[in-house]
Every structure is written in C-alpha cells, then in structure tokens.
Amino acid sequence: MLTMTCLTLAQYGCNQPTQEKTPDDPAPKKMSHAELIDKGKYLVSAFCHDCHSPKKFTPAGPVLDSSKLLSGHPSGGPLPPIDKKTLQPGNWMLIGPDLTSFAGPWGISYTANITSDSATGIGAWSVAEFIAAMRTGKHLGQAGGRPILPPMPWQGIGQYTDDDLRAIYTYLQSTLPVSNKVQAPTTPDEVAKMP
Template identity: 50%
Template sequence: MRITSAVLRRASALYLAVMTSAALAASDTGQTHAENPTASVTRGKYLVDTSGCHDCHTPWAMGPDGPAPDMSRALSGHPQSLEMPPAPKLPEGPWLVSIAATNTAYAGPWGVSFTANLTPDRETGLGKWTERNFIETIRTGRHLGRGRPVLPPMPVQVYRNMTDGDLAAIYAYLQSIPSVSNRVPAPITPEE
C-alpha cells in the first residue's frame, strides 16, 4: 500500500509538472490567446502591471503620499489638456532628459515625446489597431510597424524581446480596458 501511494504521488507530481510546463509553453507561443482569450487578457494584465507600462502611460498626480499613477486615467497617455511649455535647456554634462510632473512628457536630444494613449478608444487610442499592428510596432520600433520612430523613453529595445504570445496577450488586455478619449500631442522635433 505504501509503495502504491508513493508511486501515485510521484505520478501526480510528474503529471502536474508536465501540464504546467505545457501551459506555460502555450502562453509563450500565443496558443493561449487563440484557445482561451480570458487567459490571454489575464496574462496581458500581468505583463502590463509588471513591465512598467503604468509608469509612463498612466498620468501621475500628486496624492497624500506624493506623486503616483492616477488609475482613473489608466494607460491614457499624456493628457490632451496639459499644454507643456518649451522644454528647458539642460546644461552640458551627463544630464539627458527632462520629465513632466505627470511622467507623460519627455524632452531630450530627440525633441519632446508624449506617451501614447494605449486604451481602445477608436479615435485617440489603439481601438483601430490590429494585434499585428501592435506586434510590428514593438518589433520594428516604428509606429504601426512602418511609420515614425517610437521615441524615448519607450524601451522598445527591451520589449521587442518578448514572445509573440506575450505581445498578443498585452494587446488583448489593452483592448479589454475602458476606453479613454484622449488625443495625445504629436512629438516635437528638436530645434535645429
């Protein structure tokens, strides 16, 4: 009886390990998205929450504990109502970037960039984008995979290393969140 019980426990543990490994592999290849959209959205939320997306794409506001992402405007990008003054001139030296108090506008040698609206709004966000548009943007570092460069501080050089399955999951999650109408300004090129 002891031998049979021990064998069953080991077989159960092996079966669980194999099934967990298969589920993770499916998630990394995009199979989960096609077969189980709910699991894909859950995975996408996890990736967005742990990859720093809210740090830049959710406007920050002053709270009782200091500045923090304003989750009532989650992932809506630079607020259209916030007009930025000209970017300050930085002195020569190791300084590279100026950052707005909302954490959504950045000035550096590339000019001024504003974080994008990642919500599914059809006019001002990603609502008209396809999963392919999203993945190609991250892979190429160009808007819609062929347009203007995606500017700093967006770390496309890091995110392009994600699997297609993970990028598809992020896209699925972004399409599931509340839509926010917020037209982000176009980037400003550096003064010549």
C-alpha cells in the first residue's frame, strides 16, 4: 500500500479564488446540453479520474482502466494489510494500489461510482442532490447523510459555480453506466477490529 501525507494531495485543499461580478458584467450565455457535457468533461478530466477510475498497472505505471472509467473502487477489490499505527491523527494516510481506497484516522474510504448507472452510480441523483452534496460534504446532499470522506476535495469543488457543478453533473449523467456497487466506508472502530 502506498503512503502519502494529506498535504501532498494537490487537489485536497486547493480552492480557486472567485471573481466578483460587477453590475456591468453581461449575463452569462445559457449553454446547450452538448456544451454542458463538453464543459463537464473538461472539468472532470482535471482530477476526478485520479481517484474515481480504477487503474491497470503497466511497466510505465498505473493507467486508467478504460472499461471502468469513473466507476469507483472495484466491488470486492482486495485491500493490502493496514498498519493501524499509520491511521492515528497527524500521521500518514494509506492509499490502495489502484488509487481508489484510502485509509486514515477517518477509517477507510472507497471512491464512489459516479457513472450514470442508476442502481450503483449517480444515475438516479437529481442535479440538486449533486450540487448539495458538493456544497455540504454530505452524501446526496442530505442534512443527516453520511459525510463524504477524505480525500474527496468537496470543500474546493463546492466553491465552483452552480453552472460548473451543473456541467459536471450533466457530463456524469452522459457517461456509460458501469454497474459497480462500492462498499460502504469502514469506520475507525471496524478498522481497529481488523486482523
């Protein structure tokens, strides 16, 4: 299992400054569905594949598994042994070999299936649920929902404009559905009981 400090994850804490609008700014042009998909694909390609797309290992290193793009941690995918001392606050976090599972003081998180599959991905989500999830860090954007766990950089993504988030959502809804039920996060107490 690879180790890395949280601080070295480039996207984790990055926030883009927002520009303030002035009264003289023209109203933004309403994008067509195709333009939303193109913009969303552009935004997703910047970082979502890093964690949400399983990898294949090659002599040149890990490459995206094109048959599983954005499908999250492979269902039933094995985890290497975990050194529980590493999971104490202030220490390192561990990253699974295909870069879709992460262990730290929060337990173990598994990247979600964000394809258009309506049973195991986000195909049944509304745009409002998607935007709320990115703004609140709660699954489905529900106040009582489970937290979206590290290293998902929802704090930075939540700073995107509604139009940007709508574009990401529109693109994700246009992806090929991949049936892959990602397991629920493993709590710190459950990790402590692991052999």
